[in-house]
Amino acid sequence: MKLLPAVQAHRIETLSLSLSSRGGTCVSADQQGRCLHELLLPLLGPLLDRLAPPQQVLRLERLELHLGRLSLDDAPERWRTRLEQALALALARALPQSAPPLKTSALELTQFLHFLQHGSLPWSMASGPGSLRLSLWLESLARRQGALLWRRLQALPDAGQVLERLSRISPPQGLQALLAARQPDLAQGLTHLDEAWLAPLQHSGRLGAYQAGQLRQRLRVTALRALWGLRGPATSQAWREALFTALRQDLRAQLGEGWQQRLPGPRSADVGRAQRGLDQALLAAVLAPRRQAGEPASGIEGRLEAERPSPASLAWAGLRQLMGQAGARSGRRQRERVRQLLATLSRHAAAELRERLLRLLRQRRARRRCSELLDPEAMGSLMGLLGVSARSVGAGWADSLRQTALRLQSQCAPTQRPRLGRLQALLMEASLAAWSAGRRLPDSHSGWQALWAAAWARWQRDEPELQRPAGPSPSPEGSGRQPPRKTEAAQARRLQNPPSTQAERGWSWAQRLRLAQMLETPQACLRWLRRTPELQRWRLLKAQFGQAVDGLKRRLQRLLGLAEAQAAEPAPAGLTRTALFAPPDAPRLRERLWLGLCRRLFVLGEAPEQLRLGPELLATAPGRAAPTAELSAPRLGEPIWVDDAGQVLLAVYAQCLFARFELLDESGRQWRSETARAHAVACLQYLVRGAQGLDTPDEHRLPLSKLLCGASPETLLVPDSGPEPARQAELEGLLQALIAHWAALGQTSPQALRESFLQRGGRLVQETQAESVEGPEGRREEPARWRLRVEGRAFDVLLDRLPWSYGLIRLPWMSAVLHVDWR
Numbered sequence: 001m002k003l004l005p006a007v008q009a010h011r012i013e014t015l016s017l018s019l020s021s022r023g024g025t026c027v028s029a030d031q032q033g034r035c036l037h038e039l040l041l042p043l044l045g046p047l048l049d050r051l052a053p054p055q056q057v058l059r060l061e062r063l064e065l066h067l068g069r070l071s072l073d074d075a076p077e078r079w080r081t082r083l084e085q086a087l088a089l090a091l092a093r094a095l096p097q098s099a100p101p102l103k104t105s106a107l108e109l110t111q112f113l114h115f116l117q118h119g120s121l122p123w124s125m126a127s128g129p130g131s132l133r134l135s136l137w138l139e140s141l142a143r144r145q146g147a148l149l150w151r152r153l154q155a156l157p158d159a160g161q162v163l164e165r166l167s168r169i170s171p172p173q174g175l176q177a178l179l180a181a182r183q184p185d186l187a188q189g190l191t192h193l194d195e196a197w198l199a200p201l202q203h204s205g206r207l208g209a210y211q212a213g214q215l216r217q218r219l220r221v222t223a224l225r226a227l228w229g230l231r232g233p234a235t236s237q238a239w240r241e242a243l244f245t246a247l248r249q250d251l252r253a254q255l256g257e258g259w260q261q262r263l264p265g266p267r268s269a270d271v272g273r274a275q276r277g278l279d280q281a282l283l284a285a286v287l288a289p290r291r292q293a294g295e296p297a298s299g300i301e302g303r304l305e306a307e308r309p310s311p312a313s314l315a316w317a318g319l320r321q322l323m324g325q326a327g328a329r330s331g332r333r334q335r336e337r338v339r340q341l342l343a344t345l346s347r348h349a350a351a352e353l354r355e356r357l358l359r360l361l362r363q364r365r366a367r368r369r370c371s372e373l374l375d376p377e378a379m380g381s382l383m384g385l386l387g388v389s390a391r392s393v394g395a396g397w398a399d400s401l402r403q404t405a406l407r408l409q410s411q412c413a414p415t416q417r418p419r420l421g422r423l424q425a426l427l428m429e430a431s432l433a434a435w436s437a438g439r440r441l442p443d444s445h446s447g448w449q450a451l452w453a454a455a456w457a458r459w460q461r462d463e464p465e466l467q468r469p470a471g472p473s474p475s476p477e478g479s480g481r482q483p484p485r486k487t488e489a490a491q492a493r494r495l496q497n498p499p500s501t502q503a504e505r506g507w508s509w510a511q512r513l514r515l516a517q518m519l520e521t522p523q524a525c526l527r528w529l530r531r532t533p534e535l536q537r538w539r540l541l542k543a544q545f546g547q548a549v550d551g552l553k554r555r556l557q558r559l560l561g562l563a564e565a566q567a568a569e570p571a572p573a574g575l576t577r578t579a580l581f582a583p584p585d586a587p588r589l590r591e592r593l594w595l596g597l598c599r600r601l602f603v604l605g606e607a608p609e610q611l612r613l614g615p616e617l618l619a620t621a622p623g624r625a626a627p628t629a630e631l632s633a634p635r636l637g638e639p640i641w642v643d644d645a646g647q648v649l650l651a652v653y654a655q656c657l658f659a660r661f662e663l664l665d666e667s668g669r670q671w672r673s674e675t676a677r678a679h680a681v682a683c684l685q686y687l688v689r690g691a692q693g694l695d696t697p698d699e700h701r702l703p704l705s706k707l708l709c710g711a712s713p714e715t716l717l718v719p720d721s722g723p724e725p726a727r728q729a730e731l732e733g734l735l736q737a738l739i740a741h742w743a744a745l746g747q748t749s750p751q752a753l754r755e756s757f758l759q760r761g762g763r764l765v766q767e768t769q770a771e772s773v774e775g776p777e778g779r780r781e782e783p784a785r786w787r788l789r790v791e792g793r794a795f796d797v798l799l800d801r802l803p804w805s806y807g808l809i810r811l812p813w814m815s816a817v818l819h820v821d822w823r
Contacts, residue, residue, distance in 0.1 A: 035072060039079050047087055063090050105145060112141055113152060116162045118714045120703045123639045134698050138166075138174030146181025154229070160317065161716050163228055165699065167221040168719065171213060175220040182227055190219060215254045222246050314674060314718055315344040316356065322373065323366045333815065336670055338373045342382060344673070357386060361436045365602075371428040376401045379428045383435065392441045400445050401427055404452050430455030519602040523769070529594050537594070541608075545601075548608040556593060636766055640713060642704045644688040645762025645790045648820050651708060652804045653734060654811055657683070661727065669812035671710070678717040681705045686723055686731055688758045690751065694722040704764060707786060710813035713764075744801040761791040770815065783810075783817050790822035799823050 017036055065086040070079065114122045115134075141149050156162045169175065180187035194216060201207040207215075226243045319341045322334065360366050374382060376398035383393045405423045412418065418426075430452060434441060442448045519525045529537070542549045601608065659668050661683070663676040671677045684705040686694065703713035711717065723731060735750040745753065770784040799822065809818040 031072060039072070039076065040083070043076070043080050043083050044087075047084055065090050109141060109145055109149060109152065112137060113156060115700055116153075116165050117156060117158070119165065119699050119716065120640045120713050121700050123641055134169045134700065135171050135174035138169055139177040142174065142177035142181045146178070149178070150182050159229070163225065164716055166224065168699065170217050172217045172220045175217070175224060179220060179223055179227070186223055186227070190223060193219070211254070215251070218250045218254060219247055222250050315341045318674065319345070320360065323360060323369045333670060333813070335373055335375065335378070339378055340673060358436060361432055367429050367432045367436065368425070370432060371425040374428065376424060376428065379431070383431070386435065388435065388441060389443070392443045396445070397448070400448055401452070404449055408453075408456050426459065427452045427455065519598045525595055525598045526591075529591055545608045552608050556597060636769065638765070640703050640764040642762045642764055643701065644685075644704060644759060645788055646758035646760040647684055647688050647704060647708065648788065648790075648806050648809060648818070649757060649802070650684065650687055650738070651806065651809045651811065653738070654708065657734060671813060674718050675720070677709050677711060678720040679723070680709045681717060682720045682722045683727070683731060684708065686728060687735065688754060690754060704762070704788070707764070707816065707818060708809070708811065708814070710811070710815060742802060744798045756795060760793075763789045783815055785817055785819065787819045787821065790820065792823060796823045
């Protein structure tokens with residue numbers, strides 16, 4: 001529960017009521033409903049509003065009220081007195097144990113940043129997703145907390161996704177207020193441009209209202225991209241010229257090549273004042289453009305062009321996301337997704353793909369993930385796309401790799417024989433490592449076999465540091481079994497090889513590979529740290545990297561002492577130690593340092609002997625993180641409130657509908673592209689909201705539709721304008737067919753169906769994440785599990801006569817399973 005100062009001064013996430021009669025029997029549902037809706041809720045709301053502290057926000061994880069013995073026939077005044085006493089007592093006990101309070105402005109800013117990172121609203125929002133307008137929200141924040149808002153925006157991770165979500169907030173009043181907070185003269189110049197040119201064109205009928213709105217939005221998005229990441233004021237002449245050129249290109253793209261003919265004649269006063277300020281310079285630059293049509297972009301202008309949303313940029317973002325999910329599942333769907341992304345990049349950005357992939361594949365984690373996601377044929381195509389000659393990666397390259405993997409697999413002992421897919425991934429990773437290192441690749445079957453055999457040998461043999469210490473070589477006679485008699489030489493060898501070293505010498509390549517893969521994800525690494533004692537961790541690392549770990553252990557101990565000393569320092573002036581800045585204890589510090597160490601060793605691939613452990617490793621330690629760190633990853637069980645929960649009734653028609661619209665591939669089980677997925681989400685929104693869904697396409701209303709279309713609620717979809725009129729008619733026909741099939745609805749209209757069942761509130765929660773589980777038949781992939789609880793209404797009794805089920809939804813393209821609790 002959160003106590004919020006405002007018109008609605010409290011927000012209850014979950015409310016449960018437990019009643020019993022005098023004889024200990026359960027109370028009927030009618031009595032419970034009367035007690036809750038007629039007696040408790042009308043009294044509880046005003047009491048919580050009155051007790052909320054002014055201009056502060058408190059978060060209480062649990063508040064339990066004991067009302068004692070009451071009768072439903074008691075006077076409301078007695079209920080009020082008993083409830084007020086119980087509430088005051090519960091608050092007195094809970095407030096000292098709650099987190100430090102936040103100011104109202106800080107909470108509102110945190111909620112907006114939560115949306116930018118996750119694409120959904122936090123449950124503590126006082127208003128539901130249906131009543132919120134993102135542009136007005138952004139405008140209000142920018143006017144009241146403009147400077148702080150800009151600083152927090154620049155500190156958010158994944159700047160590209162944050163910038164894209166900001167760019168899609170329309171109408172442009174919110175972006176205009178944000179630009180005014182960061183660069184007032186630039187915002188004033190855009191306003192002058194609207195008044196001096198766009199408004200007259202619109203009033204004369206030469207520019208439509210929709211086209212003018214789109215152009216205003218696009219100009220402000222370009223200005224926002226130009227300011228993003230810029231330090232200090234925008235005073236550079238080169239920066240101004242690049243901005244002006246990018247704005248003129250926006251006009252050309254929106255209005256066509258003849259856009260200059262629509263310009264009014266330049267006023268001498270505007271051109272003469274071009275150097276007085278950025279606003280006047282912008283107006284003069286657009287009204288008197290100096291650049292000829294078709295002139296190529298350069299400098300900052302080229303960067304601005306590159307950052308605009310395009311199929312290539314979105315495909316590259318999706319590819320980076322898949323490559324960064326080390327340890328995640330790599331099944332058929334993920335492989336098909338990578339093929340689609342690579343095909344899109346090869347069509348739209350073939351020239352830039354080689355350099356970008358070279359930078360990405362220099363990371364060992366990315367190479368391993370790429371090898372897991374591609375089969376040999378796709379890997380050969382990828383290497384050909386990267387510039388590897390056809391002589392090196394020809395038509396038989398994939399077959400050669402498979403034959404080599406089969407031969408190497410047959411040479412392994414039965415107890416240590418890896419799966420064929422894992423072995424092929426290892427050989428493909430070795431091929432990528434050779435290419436990313438700049439080495440000349442073989443151009444024959446025997447050359448590739450030699451490269452793969454060398455990689456296999458490196459994984460099979462022990463590290464040099466773990467070999468038996470140098471000593472006299474054993475005689476041929478002594479090469480067999482050790483005689484029972486304990487000689488002095490045997491005792492010396494036993495002293496030189498303690499039990500830990502003997503265990504390390506038996507550390508096989510498969511065990512080293514398993515440990516490296518297990519520690520590549522933060523979640524798996526955290527589980528390993530909490531289950532494995534520290535002494536055993538060092539032994540495993542020594543088995544992995546050898547004697548260099550001893551020096552690493554000493555340096556980490558010194559760094560831990562430094563971290564504890566920093567944690568004991570007092571808070572900076574003007575700051576209060578809240579939950580984000582609380583001094584961490586030693587176990588938490590040690591855990592965070594181990595996480596940073598494992599990331600350096602197993603994700604970035606740094607060598608232990610060259611690893612420098614300095615204070616920078618403390619950047620992610622608890623108590624030193626930025627205030628936005630808690631927003632970087634949503635917690636399991638954190639609810640997402642939706643106002644279109646009833647669309648789960650449409651899931652049974654989804655596959656046939658999207659196949660009819662040609663949004664699925666030939667198999668009918670996956671999307672043709674990300675554009676098709678985005679259009680499917682828009683179709684679901686039209687089914688639920690009608691034309692209203694096209695008028696207000698705010699992203700925070702889409703979490704459930706994204707999930708039903710196989711994307712996570714945080715995914716940023718490709719922009720889509722919604723279904724065209726002909727397709728809208730087909731969607732209306734689908735609703736009429738649903739009504740005809742659900743005989744209990746009678747003569748209900750499609751709009752009545754929307755309002756009564758589809759536009760229903762709900763609570764969406766992710767209960768588990770996708771993970772690999774060991775079973776009797778080997779490893780299997782367990783999908784993520786979500787649960788949707790739908791708000792109940794009186795006429796839900798009609799659901800009992802629904803001729804299909806909706807309790808469990810797992811469509812072919814969904815990587816998660818959705819459980820629905822409704823009635």
